[in-house]
Amino acid sequence: MSLDTIDSLPNAGSVERWTRSSRMAVWGSMIVLVGLAFVPAAFGAGAVDRMTALFIYVIMAAMWNALAGFGGLVSVGQQVFFGLGAYFTVRLADKGVDPFFSIVLAGVIVAAISYPLSFAMLRLKGGEFAIGMWVVSALTHLLVNLDGLIKGETGTSLISLNAYASGDRRAIIFWLALAAMAAILASLFVLLRSKTGAAIQAIRDNEEAAQALGVNVMGTKRLLFVLAAAGIGIAGALWLASATSFQPKTYFSVQWTAYMIFMVLVGGIGTFEGAILGALIFFVIETWFGSLGVWYLIGLGLVALIFSLFLPRGLWGAIENRFGISLMPVGYRLNLPAKITKEKAQRQGE
Amino acid sequence: MINQILQGVMLGGYYALIACGLAFMFSVMRIINLAHGSLAVASAYLIFVLTEKAKLPLAAGFVIAMIAMAIVGWLIQRLILDRSARGGQLLPILSTFGLSMVIDNSLFEQFGADTRSLANAIGDLSWASWELPGGIYLGKLPVLIFATAVVLLASLQLMLSHTTLGRAIRATAEDPDTAGLMGIDAAKVNAAAAAIAMVTVTIAGMFLAMRATFEPYSGAPQLLFAFEAAVIGGAGSLWGTLIGGIVLGIAQTVGASLHPLGFLIAGHAVFLVILLARLFLPDLGLLPAKLLNRTKFLYRGDAA
């Protein structure tokens, strides 16, 4: 029995990265993004605010998914970056930096802080990492409380935003959020399609095997960790801009991680499309049921629990399984000519 | 200063109580149950309802709660943890987190935001204390809690070393597949271990309610303390939870004397420092584990 390589066969297959549906999806997304830019002109204050929230949710879901779904790092403490993003925005604005520029700068600072943090935390595994990050978050929350500017749980506000008229302010925050979301998703997409992306997906599928193949597992995880920190930091800063007031308890609450877990579990962990889907679903559920207060939270927890037990790959995972479609092509598809597959099947039979 | 240290040591006894269940479950099933703290608070509410509303004596309330929580533990293991564990490392974290959300918010829905306490049920015990030379007061309740912790840890250790169930638990923890080849039903053993863990949780919950107040969202801080105590003492070691608890307790009480937020800050900070030390200076970090080596109850081939 000889071993034929694909190359030596008469009708060799090809490797493709795009499918028809995925090409349509990417073009479609770009059109949608451009269209969204016109929302502030067309819709009222309430809608603009809600859409800003949606963009922030998408960012958070994509980032938590990047960390957990691709890096295999489940963290119950990501709210630390959310809180720090908001905190640094307040501090920078207090020093006289333009509030909108503070948002961007705060993201950078959070990323810078997360880098040394990663050296310590990434040595932890599994549950220890998850709760370890939670402890880091709790401690950071307390330290932020000590800051005189924050005055403990009373908090403070992003007063310098008042310099802008409320309509303009709202629009600028909207566009900032939209831009941030687009930028983060785009970079994630590019990252996943790159060589590093292949490494990331290898780690997701089997860390030990990836290591054996020479993938720089630790470096890749660090990249994801810092990226997720930056993204969530910007999300926190944007939320602050939208809500204006900063109480540490709100921004450092583990509730944010609960939302991220929900979005990623329901949407589909480890898939690019899943995070976006999860954020959309969460957004809709929050819009309809948010007013139910505690029952809403119980419902979230219950849904997360049920999904983790019965649909661990989330809705997108189930859709991918059944229909084999992939809208955001971050993998590779092997196209084998039909003749070869038939021959192989014949040989297997005997 | 001596007063703080003494109080810290006693506090360590409480932390050992809440931490040993978490450490136990982790050693046996390699799962960190994020709902652990919430379950302790739930058991506190259960005892509270039985004693304050149903007017049962505390002992009866405790026994009923213990049985109820043991059943709950069994159910959680069979329905949630068994399934989650098969899905890899990530899933148990997510499902137990979801569970904690459900528990916390359900408690809030049922009982509201008021803080509660079992102080009524124990009367004088809340503040009774012995006076020691040097003007130091040693509370009777903290001593009772510490003594309970020691007795509980010793009992667990004895159970594991000398009973058939204990052997089965240790075998299943080390190698579930080979344990199956011995005729051990891993699912049943894990469920039994979960039930035992819940009994310890009930004890911890009761004492939490006695020594302090609790409210629906107290679960999260309790989980963090339990985790910290367990990790400081060396994951996988029962007596380590007592050592870890004492270190944590002392850090917290000393911190409290320095600043209003010092209690929490010192606790978390000391934990992180020790964690880092253990990561970067492994020999130093393994010291508690080495000291306890003879009483280490489970072999964790891959323990950090």
Add this chain to the structure above:
Amino acid sequence: MNILELENLTARHGLLEAVRGISFAVRKGETLALVGANGAGKTTLLRTLAGAHAVASGHIRLKGEDVTGLASHKRVRRGIALVPEGRRMFAAMTVAENLKLGAMAGRKGDWSIDKIIEIFPNLQNRINHKTGHLSGGEQQATAIGRALMSNPEILLLDEVSLGLSPLIVDRVYASLDGLMKSGTTIILVEQDLSRAMAVADRVICMLEGRIALEGEAKALTRDQVTEAYFGLRRAAKGSAA
């Protein structure tokens, strides 16, 4: 009387078929040797018998009862005990504790710690030592003893000679000698062909998941088995590869 029957058994490792449509029967009291090169599927087959590996299709019948889907801990209670490849000791537990674990299935019988020490006297001095500190031969003795403590009707031995010096293997097999003559049904997987043929009543040689040769040990020649072992016969026939 057939104590064990396999019908068209197939087992997979992922997508790879390790055991392909194997059928044979085992008589009560006989010693059956499974031989074959690495990867032939012997260990997988043994593990499916013990319930430690999932069956893709086919049936396993123990004393007439279909046990194909039964979990491993339930099969022990029905009298199948596996001494796994690599011994799989509970390293943190003592020899005595490992042996006591073997009895957890709760089957009635004659085996006890004392009897185990009778056939493996070298365990006497190590009875309270942690098995992690034992030598390979002592661990093997403990592993076999552990399986015997469940009073099995069928004992499955997976490569007991693996990693042991020939002298130690001699001793292990010497200890097993009495067992083999006593009426316990034994299925053993063994790399060492001569040893397998020496102790077994019947030999089955596996190749790429199928049975290449089957017969009474006394009736088969060394050459026949070697040919089947390496699949030489098939090539000679010139069949489409």
